[in-house]
Amino acid sequence: MISAHGLARTFSTKTGPVAAVKGVDFEVAEGEIVGLLGPNGAGKTTTLRMLTTLLTPTSGTATVAGADLITQSREVRRRIGYVAQIGATPAPGTILGEELVTQARLQGMSKVEASARLVEMLPRLDLSGFEKRALSEMSGGQRRRFDIALGLMHNPKLVFLDEPTTGLDPQSRANLWDHIRALRDEHSVTIVLTTHYLEEADVLADRLLVMDGGAIVADDTPDALKARVCPATSSASASTATWRSPRPSPAKRCSRAPASSKAVDWCSPSNAATPPFLHCCAPSMPQGCRSARCRSTGRRSTTCS
Amino acid sequence: MLTETWVVFARQMKQQLRNPVWVFFGLTQPILYLVLFGPLLKNISGGGFNGKNSWNVFVPGLLLQLAIFGAGFAGFGIIQELREGVVDRQRVTPAHRSSLILGRTLTNVVTIGVQAVLLTLVALPFGTRPALVGSIIAIVVIAVLSLGMAAASYTMGLILKDEDSFAPMVQGVSLPLLLLSGVLLPMAAAPGWLRHISQANPLSYVIDAVRSLFVGDLSSTTVVKGAVIGLAVTVLLGWWATRRFQRDSA
Numbered sequence: 001m002i003s004a005h006g007l008a009r010t011f012s013t014k015t016g017p018v019a020a021v022k023g024v025d026f027e028v029a030e031g032e033i034v035g036l037l038g039p040n041g042a043g044k045t046t047t048l049r050m051l052t053t054l055l056t057p058t059s060g061t062a063t064v065a066g067a068d069l070i071t072q073s074r075e076v077r078r079r080i081g082y083v084a085q086i087g088a089t090p091a092p093g094t095i096l097g098e099e100l101v102t103q104a105r106l107q108g109m110s111k112v113e114a115s116a117r118l119v120e121m122l123p124r125l126d127l128s129g130f131e132k133r134a135l136s137e138m139s140g141g142q143r144r145r146f147d148i149a150l151g152l153m154h155n156p157k158l159v160f161l162d163e164p165t166t167g168l169d170p171q172s173r174a175n176l177w178d179h180i181r182a183l184r185d186e187h188s189v190t191i192v193l194t195t196h197y198l199e200e201a202d203v204l205a206d207r208l209l210v211m212d213g214g215a216i217v218a219d220d221t222p223d224a225l226k227a228r229v230c231p232a233t234s235s236a237s238a239s240t241a242t243w244r245s246p247r248p249s250p251a252k253r254c255s256r257a258p259a260s261s262k263a264v265d266w267c268s269p270s271n272a273a274t275p276p277f278l279h280c281c282a283p284s285m286p287q288g289c290r291s292a293r294c295r296s297t298g299r300r301s302t303t304c305s
Numbered sequence: 306m307l308t309e310t311w312v313v314f315a316r317q318m319k320q321q322l323r324n325p326v327w328v329f330f331g332l333t334q335p336i337l338y339l340v341l342f343g344p345l346l347k348n349i350s351g352g353g354f355n356g357k358n359s360w361n362v363f364v365p366g367l368l369l370q371l372a373i374f375g376a377g378f379a380g381f382g383i384i385q386e387l388r389e390g391v392v393d394r395q396r397v398t399p400a401h402r403s404s405l406i407l408g409r410t411l412t413n414v415v416t417i418g419v420q421a422v423l424l425t426l427v428a429l430p431f432g433t434r435p436a437l438v439g440s441i442i443a444i445v446v447i448a449v450l451s452l453g454m455a456a457a458s459y460t461m462g463l464i465l466k467d468e469d470s471f472a473p474m475v476q477g478v479s480l481p482l483l484l485l486s487g488v489l490l491p492m493a494a495a496p497g498w499l500r501h502i503s504q505a506n507p508l509s510y511v512i513d514a515v516r517s518l519f520v521g522d523l524s525s526t527t528v529v530k531g532a533v534i535g536l537a538v539t540v541l542l543g544w545w546a547t548r549r550f551q552r553d554s555a
């Protein structure tokens with residue numbers, strides 16, 4: 001579905017050029033849910049914007065949904081769906097049904113086709129009865145489902161979701177996860193999403209591309225990654241992928257993870273809501289740390305003050 | 306491409322009409338100028354400029370001012386749309402970039418056209434005596450010019466991405482353009498140096514043409530020159546805007 005080679009983007013800023021993405025290579029197979037995981041500023045959104053034709057790569061090439069990203073960008077746009085990060089509250093005059101039809105028509109559907117598609121999409125995303133509602137009056141979760149419907153109006157086989165659940169309450173998030181999974185399971189849509197929630201990456205993705213500092217630092221399944229980061233507690237075999245920087249020592253780990261450390265604590269509940277400065281489950285307990293059992297895996301993890 | 310332009314135009318127009326505050330101020334603003342500023346001008350000029358009816362000089366100026374400010378501030382809307390994600394979601398469709406920008410600018414053109422007609426009608430009882438065909442052509446010239454100016458304004462909005470820098474920018478560009486074109490008072494009254502500067506302003510030629518058209522002079526070189534310059538400005542700004550819309554938002 002996607003094949004990217006040396007995709008890079010440098011932004012020119014007042015303080016000189018900043019390499020947001022430094023030449024990434026990866027593949028996404030049909031029917032996969034792939035998560036781009038990493039802290040803010042890791043280059044996830046820039047990668048996504050390049051793959052969706054919103055940002056021209058400084059260098060590198062990619063094939064997206066069978067079309068060349070650079071020379072056939074219009075064809076790429078025809079074939080993909082894109083759901084942006086949650087935006088500002090829509091203008092008061094924006095009506096849900098109208099907006100979805102507008103989107104479908106810009107995708108090239110006729111008025112009749114677009115209206116028929118609207119009727120089909122509303123119940124699929126639990127938006128029945130919202131057709132004439134103003135978007136500005138809807139809740140965050142409802143608006144997010146509308147955003148997803150926008151990206152699906154033209155029935156794309158590949159959908160990009162940029163931080164689909166950021167800013168939502170736990171219930172709305174779980175609900176959205178169900179919708180995203182149903183996309184793949186029931187409608188065989190390939191999905192690429194970005195997230196900085198470890199929990200979300202773990203629950204949704206078949207495969208994770210861990211990004212940091214504009215590079216992909218790991219490419220593996222969530223289980224294999226967990227096994228690698230916490231070898232003592234897992235029976236899964238180590239993978240061949242390697243981390244860019246060495247794992248921090250146990251002492252360092254407990255002195256409030258520095259911004260450059262790259263170990264994942266998959267269990268820590270606090271990491272569910274903060275960027276994953278990947279930090280490891282400590283085998284022995286240093287001073288100032290306490291141990292807690294991870295609900296989802298049953299494994300113990302350490303949090304430090 | 307026509308369908309796409311229409312879809313974007315219809316969306317923007319609906320949004321605008323659903324905003325009652327906008328409709329009210331959009332329609333009353335030109336009338337305020339007529340009622341609160343027009344009488345001053347009439348008295349200062351002693352009823353006329355070079356023997357011309359002062360209203361026939363003033364009202365065409367107001368028409369051009371509508372285009373400059375109405376179209377100049379159009380970009381405010383796209384900054385909000387950028388934040389809502391509307392611009393990006395339209396850009397990931399295969400729709401032509403020129404349709405996305407043209408659909409938006411046409412909304413402004415229609416608005417300015419309606420305001421211009423209304424202004425001319427309200428000006429009648431004050432003593433304005435426009436020629437029918439000439440003033441219709443004058444409004445068309447104004448509409449064409451506002452097409453290019455609105456496109457440029459949207460593009461500036463996309464570049465600056467922030468109202469706090471956009472507002473002073475538009476003010477900074479449009480105010481000298483306005484003053485140097487002799488919109489409020491004819492440049493004939495200006496000292497030599499000011500008149501020379503104003504000759505470098507393309508809008509000076511447009512206002513001359515609009516004033517001539519307004520009183521029914523359809524064939525003079527002033528009219529042809531002004532119309533051609535207005536069209537050229539629009540083509541140039543429209544081309545720039547489309548190019549910019551094509552490029553990424555970074």
